Amino acid sequence: MSVEPAALPEFCRNFQEYQRLLQQQCQTLEVPEPNDVAQEASFQLAQKIAQQVYFKGKIPYSEFMHHALYSPGLGYYSSGSYKLGAGGDFVTAPEISPMFGKTLAKVIMQAWQDTDACILELGAGSGKLMCDILLQLESEKNLPHTYYVLEVSAELRQRQKHLLNDICPHLKSKVVWLDTLPASFKGVIIGNEVVDAIPVELLMKTEEGVAQGFVACHDQGFTLVFEPTPFSQGWQKRHEDYVQHWPEGYLAESSDLRSDWLRSVLGSLEQGCILLLDYGFEAEELYSPYRPQGTLQCYYRQKKHSMPLALLGLQDVTSSVNFTQLAQTAIDTGAEILGFTPQAQFLTLSGIEQFVAQGQDSDTMSNLSVAQQLQTLLMPNEMGQNIKVLGLSKQFSGTLTGFQSLGLHQA
Ligand SMILES: C[S@@+](CC[C@H](N)C(=O)[O-])C[C@H]1O[C@@H](n2cnc3c(N)ncnc32)[C@H](O)[C@@H]1O
Numbered sequence: 387m388s389v390e391p392a393a394l395p396e397f398c399r400n401f402q403e404y405q406r407l408l409q410q411q412c413q414t415l416e417v418p419e420p421n422d423v424a425q426e427a428s429f430q431l432a433q434k435i436a437q438q439v440y441f442k443g444k445i446p447y448s449e450f451m452h453h454a455l456y457s458p459g460l461g462y463y464s465s466g467s468y469k470l471g472a473g474g475d476f477v478t479a480p481e482i483s484p485m486f487g488k489t490l491a492k493v494i495m496q497a498w499q500d501t502d503a504c505i506l507e508l509g510a511g512s513g514k515l516m517c518d519i520l521l522q523l524e525s526e527k528n529l530p531h532t533y534y535v536l537e538v539s540a541e542l543r544q545r546q547k548h549l550l551n552d553i554c555p556h557l558k559s560k561v562v563w564l565d566t567l568p569a570s571f572k573g574v575i576i577g578n579e580v581v582d583a584i585p586v587e588l589l590m591k592t593e594e595g596v597a598q599g600f601v602a603c604h605d606q607g608f609t610l611v612f613e614p615t616p617f618s619q620g621w622q623k624r625h626e627d628y629v630q631h632w633p634e635g636y637l638a639e640s641s642d643l644r645s646d647w648l649r650s651v652l653g654s655l656e657q658g659c660i661l662l663l664d665y666g667f668e669a670e671e672l673y674s675p676y677r678p679q680g681t682l683q684c685y686y687r688q689k690k691h692s693m694p695l696a697l698l699g700l701q702d703v704t705s706s707v708n709f710t711q712l713a714q715t716a717i718d719t720g721a722e723i724l725g726f727t728p729q730a731q732f733l734t735l736s737g738i739e740q741f742v743a744q745g746q747d748s749d750t751m752s753n754l755s756v757a758q759q760l761q762t763l764l765m766p767n768e769m770g771q772n773i774k775v776l777g778l779s780k781q782f783s784g785t786l787t788g789f790q791s792l793g794l795h796q797a
Contacts, residue, residue, distance in 0.1 A: 503573065516549075649715055
């Protein structure tokens with residue numbers, strides 16, 4: 387069912403009007419304006435979302451975020467907007483340094499002592515991590531039986547195939563792209579910065595209690611409104627200890643979709659382990675009264691900001707992971723916690739320093755020196771402390787040296 391264009395608000399009836407809106411957003415954010423093709427795609431996405439809002443009156447923020455990131459052909463990850471490296475929107479660890487993937491290859495080899503020699507990578511981005519891991523495993527004469535990739539974005543899947551073809555065409559036969567999670571997988575599952583890209587709900591503490599963020603339309607653009615919502619008893623129980631300490635106006639995020647996603651990943655793992663690396667905290671720290679603005683972040687051309695409705699389909703939107711919630715989900719499904727530790731400790735204990743001497747990799751998009759790469763991956767004020775590694779397992783008795791202590795307070 388579609389809506390007559392005349393019924394839509396002014397900003398998505400008229401392309402010039404929408405261009406003016408984008409222009410204003412770029413001025414406010416002090417970023418360069420997107421090109422005409424990108425503006426047109428953003429306009430189409432705005433029309434698509436405005437139709438949903440027209441039918442429903444308002445949509446939960448998570449639905450808006452889902453469209454903004456994954457709407458086929460138009461969302462940030464599905465349209466070619468996703469740009470990495472020096473000229474891109476943000477950088478992830480594999481784009482910073484091949485030392486990251488090489489170290490993970492070593493970790494995977496440790497895990498293979500007690501599971502099948504298979505890998506499943508979730509959300510492979512540009513494909514750089516896949517190539518680094520495969521090349522390291524090849525140099526160790528320990529290639530996997532199969533390297534599976536599950537990627538929701540058709541555009542990124544193509545990019546991953548191209549990169550594999552450019553960097554290691556002789557290893558193409560090792561990689562299989564999946565459309566859905568396998569029914570039964572044995573081996574190692576990895577996901578780097580995937581969970582923080584799964585949509586969240588926005589929350590605000592008001593006089594009446596916790597309100598949920600919805601997206602509505604007015605003539606000048608999308609707008610965020612907070613309304614009281616009957617949260618499930620389970621949700622209330624999980625959050626009551628934190629909510630009572632939040633001052634009025636406190637902003638936060640929560641995501642049942644992330645638990646649902648993890649439950650299906652765990653359902654697919656018959657035996658082996660899962661490594662999730664992401665920006666995030668344990669619940670107590672995430673929902674501390676000292677973090678009143680929440681963790682929702684948007685990235686556009688290396689500019690970090692907090693305007694989640696702006697630059698629709700053209701900017702990345704992420705929010706920190708609640709690792710307590712993920713750990714509890716794993717425990718509830720009968721999985722075990724292998725460990726939880728900051729990235730710096732995990733990479734250091736897994737032997738990242740052995741790769742330092744190998745020098746600069748010409749494929750690294752960041753153009754940083756080896757010392758700078760190491761600093762970004764390990765320093766506490768960069769990825770070292772802000773990114774955590776959560777290890778989960780099923781019927782797995784191996785040990786990973788990266789997890790020396792299990793520091794997670796189980797919920
Ligand atoms: C921030 S990027 C990280 C990419 C890559 N792992 C890296 O570290 O550079 C998030 C990735 O997760 C993918 N993604 C998001 N949700 C997913 C899901 N439910 N299943 C598989 N991939 C997903 C996105 O399309 C994208 O490739």
